[in-house]
Amino acid sequence: MKGEPDFLENLRTEMGDVRQWLDRVVVIAYAVLAGLAIVCFTLLADAAFGFYQSLRSAAWWAPLLWTPLLTAGVVWTIRRWAPGTAGSGVPQLLTALAPETPVQARSRFISLKLSMAKILAVSGGLLAGLSIGRQGPSVQVAAGVMLHARRWLSPRSGISDRELMVAGGAAGIAAAFNTPLGGIVFAIEELSRRLQERSSGLMLAAIVVAGLVAVSAFGNLSYFGRVRAEAVSWxxxxxxxxxxxxxxxxxxxxxxxxxxxxxxxxxxxxxxxxxxxxxxxxxxxxxxxxxxxxxxxxxxxxxxxxxxxxxxxxxxxxxxxxxxxxxxxxxxxxxxxxxxxxxxxxxxxxxxxxxxxxxxxxxxxxxxxxxxxxxxxxxxxxxxxxxxxxxxxxxxxxxxxxxxxxxxxxxxxxxxxxxxxxxxxxxxxxxxxxxxxxxxxxxxxxxxxxxxxxxxxxxx
The missing domain is CATH 1.10.3080.10 (Clc chloride channel)
Incomplete structure (x- = not known):
């Protein structure tokens, strides 16, 4: 029937485009890096709060001095050197994704530099003993890592900055909680609200790869562990x-x-x-x-x-x-x-x-x-x-x-x-x-x- 796809022709086109495959390798490599960034973030944040707990156990009064001093130090540092790290991370990604945001202004909200600074700043807050989490910041961290792939992609890749950031944000949630479906739904419900077929494929690839990296490091467990609630009737x-x-x-x-x-x-x-x-x-x-x-x-x-x-x-x-x-x-x-x-x-x-x-x-x-x-x-x-x-x-x-x-x-x-x-x-x-x-x-x-x-x- 006229109009039906030609399998052999499509296969030759697919396998013959070396640049397209290189672009795919770049995306997968950055998805691995995004997963590794979340793993390092988790380890550093847990170690920071573990040190705080050790300090508190050694002297019950220590937080009364340690927490305000370190909090003031971290706030002064980020305001002086990395103001784009302030906040949870999700609003920053939403702002970068907004069509009204100029392209040249995106680096104020999402970038590889901000991702690294965010990891250090959040870990500093946990080291101070504040009541904060790392899952929201993981969205900004992973999105910044994935967006950095843009400099290595060819103009013919067809992958936009928006697609890279949505994929990174979804991968960040999926890797932080070890909840792949949660990452997909978060991308649809909060980040994207509409996904093209190509965007969904990129997002799924990023979630799978980043999730596999996190599972390889920590096992197939969520951050809170497996809570097996008893089966009861509705x-x-x-x-x-x-x-x-x-x-x-x-x-x-x-x-x-x-x-x-x-x-x-x-x-x-x-x-x-x-x-x-x-x-x-x-x-x-x-x-x-x-x-x-x-x-x-x-x-x-x-x-x-x-x-x-x-x-x-x-x-x-x-x-x-x-x-x-x-x-x-x-x-x-x-x-x-x-x-x-x-x-x-x-x-x-x-x-x-x-x-x-x-x-x-x-x-x-x-x-x-x-x-x-x-x-x-x-x-x-x-x-x-x-x-x-x-x-x-x-x-x-x-x-x-x-x-x-x-x-x-x-x-x-x-x-x-x-x-x-x-x-x-x-x-x-x-x-x-x-x-x-x-x-x-x-x-x-x-x-x-x-x-x-x-x-x-x-x-x-």
Whole structure:
């Protein structure tokens, strides 16, 4: 039939174009480098927080000095040398992907140099003992590595900068959480919103290669480990699950709104002092986080995955009702994450959100004396992540892959949708709003430098 593809002719064309194959090798090589960058990021971040924990264990008062001093040092350094590293990393990628962003301005948000600086800055924040994560920053790190492949691709490759950045961002999420489907859905729901056939192929290749590198280094485990929630009926979780979703929606929406306030500032003396003395303000926030670390014995700082494992172990042993302290960890972790964002140190919210959500689920299980503690913790992780990011499908897929929770698909989906809906009543979408503010600030002249540091960049 006329118009049918000619297999032999297409095969000759495909195999005969050496330059096209070289371009593919370049893309695969950079996908490997992106995976290696996330592996190095993970190792360095874990080592940094491990050193902080050792310091805190050696002297309980050490964080009261160490955290504010190191926080101020990191903030001064990034404001002086790498202002583009500030923030979580996802808004920066959204801004670079926006059609309104000039091509020459993309390096302010995504580049190989910023990727390396981001790894060091986030690790510095964990070394200081702040409540931040590395999953969001992994998006910017991997996107910067993949975009660097542009200089080696031929003009006939047909691969755009946008495709490279979307593939890198998706690979960053997939490698950080070891959730390939989560990376794909994140790219569709948050980064791209529409994918061409060629873009989807490039994205899948980057996810597979970067994911294989991460699996080779750490094994086939997620950052939080495998949480095997018990299989329960959807109806058994209806009432407690609704409570978890509503609580996550309210708290997640509030945290999202507070983080937007930290990004934009408010017309009050508190924010005026922050604008005038950003480094001193960061030290004061660091001291407050240090106090929380002392009170919580270190549980409420860092990413929080160790405490999440403790909650899950207690739920599996049926010891939650006896040993659990309701609302204590959840409240302290919430405040520590908010204050850490206000310092201006680069850091993500994915990891802390999962930890806070686990605390919400454990609190509800304790309050209602529910026998399904592990399942409610999984719902809490899903609901809070969906509420903060307002990407319910991504949150559901990530938690489902992390928990092997295919039997809980309906419960996770319902919890994510309800929590996201409640959050939207409280706060605007976190990442897209930050990205819009970044693009708007690019068009404004920069104000004079504050007294103790250079002007806060629009890439915050």
């Amino acid at each position: 109806w058994s979780l209806l009432a407690p699950g609704a409570v978890v979703a509503l609580a996550c929606g309210l708290l997640g929406g509030l945290l999202s709104r507070l983080m937007l306030a930290s990004f934009t500032g408010l017309p009050d003396r508190f924010c005026a002092y922050r604008r005038k003395r950003p480094v001193t303000f960061a030290a004061l926030c660091g001291f407050a986080v240090a106090v929380i670390a002392v009170v919580s014995d270190g549980a409420a700082v860092g990413v929080g995955h160790q405490h999440t494992h403790t909650l899950l172990d207690q739920a599996a042993a049926g010891a939650t009702a006896e040993n659990h302290q309701p609302l204590v960890f959840t409240g302290l972790k919430f405040i520590a994450s908010w204050l850490s964002a206000w310092t201006g140190i680069p850091g993500g919210i994915f990891g802390p959100s999962l930890s806070i959500g686990a605390g919400v689920g454990a609190d509800v299980a304790w309050l209602l004396n529910s026998p399904y503690g592990a399942a409610l913790i999984a719902l809490g992780m899903c609901g809070f992540l969906a509420a903060v990011t307002q990407t319910p499908i991504t949150a559901m897929i990530i938690v489902m892959e992390m928990t092997d929770g295919h039997s809980m698909v309906l419960s996770l989906m319902a919890c994510a949708l309800l929590a996201s809906l409640v959050s939207r009543m409280i706060s605007r979408p976190l990442y897209s709003t930050m990205s819009s503010l970044m693009m708007r600030s690019m068009q404004r002249p920069q104000p004079p430098a504050p007294a103790d540091g250079p002007t806060e960049s629009a890439t915050r």
